[in-house]
Amino acid sequence: MKSQKKDRLREMQLAFIGKLMAGLSHDFKNHLAIIKELNGLIEDLLLLDETRQPADIERYKKIITGINERIAQAAEMCRVLSGFSHRMDQPLSSLSVTDVLQEKIYLLRRFAQQKQVEVISSFAGDLPAIYNNPSLLQFTIFCILWPVLELMEPDGRIVITVGQKDESIEIVIQCEGTLKRLEENTPWEDMLPEVVHMLGADFSRGIDQKGNENMVLIISSLEMTHREATE
C-alpha cells in the first residue's frame, strides 16, 4: 500500500509538471498566433498601399517572411513541447513509439548541436501502438541517449532506427564515433536497468565490427507489458 501511494505520488508529480508545461506551451501558441496575424495584417496593408515603391514592398515582404519563418519554428517547438507535456497526463495509455522518439530527438537536438553530434533517425511505417507508460518511455529513452550525447566526442553520429520485430518494437541506437570512458557510470546509466524493467522492455548493448557501440531496446506491442501494471 505504501509503495502504491509512493507510485501515485510520483505519477502526480509528473502530471503536475506536464500540466503546467502544456498550459505554458498553449499560452505561447496564443502569443504566436497574435504575432502572426499582426504580421500578416502589415503585409496585407502594405500590398493595398499603392503609394509604396516596389523596392520598398519587396524589402518589407522579406522582413515579414523572416518573421513568419521564426513564428513557424517557435510554433513547432510549442507543438512538440505540448505533445511531450501531455505524455505525463496518464500513467498508462496507448502510444506511438515513433511519436515519443521524434519528440525526444527534437528536444535533444539543441544539445546534440552543442556537442557537434549528428542525430539521424529512421522509422518503419505502420508500427503498432504500444500500451505502456508514456512518460516512463520518454525517461528510458532519455537515460539511453543523454549519456551518449554527454560522452560522445565531436563529429560523432547517433543513428536511431525503429522497426518491428515479431510483436515488439525494436529501437536500435548505433553510436558512430568515439565515446569517452569514465571511471563511473553516469547516474542515467545507473538508473537504466530499473526503468527498463519497469517498462517491461529488454535492453542490450554491444560493440559492432567497426568498434562502434550499439544499443537495442525492445518493447512489446502487446497490451499490459508494463511491469508496474501487472505486478
Next chain:
Amino acid sequence: MSKVKVLVVDDEIEFATTLAERLNIRGFETTCCFCTEDALALIHAREFPDVVLLDLKMPHMDGMETLEEIKKYNPTIEVIMLTGHGGGISLIGAERKKHSPFDCIMKPADINELTSKINQAMAKRQLAISKGEGV
C-alpha cells in the same frame, strides 16, 4: 453575390480583431465576439453567421459546448475550431460528441488555409440549406 458572414469568437481580443480585419480584406463580412455568451446571444437574435471560427478554450463555456448550443439553434451554421491544443479533433473528443466541427485548425493558423476552410464550410452550409435543413 452576398459576402460570406464569418463570426470570430475568441477571448484574445487582439487576435480576433486582427483576424477579422484580414478576413474583411479578403472579401468576408466578419464580426467578432470575445466571449461565448455574446456569440450565442447574437445567434439567438437570429443574426446567423455562415461560418463561426471558434476558439476551443474559452472561459465559462468551452468551444465544444458552444458548438452544441450553436447547432441547436441552427444546424447549418458551420463551426471551425481554432486551437492551440495539439492533436486536433481526435484529442478534443469531437468524434464522440453529437455534433462535430467542420474542421479543427491549429494556432497559429495560415490565413490561406483558413480562408480555404471557410469557403469549404460555406459550400457545405449552402448544400444543407438547399436540402431544406436548418431553421
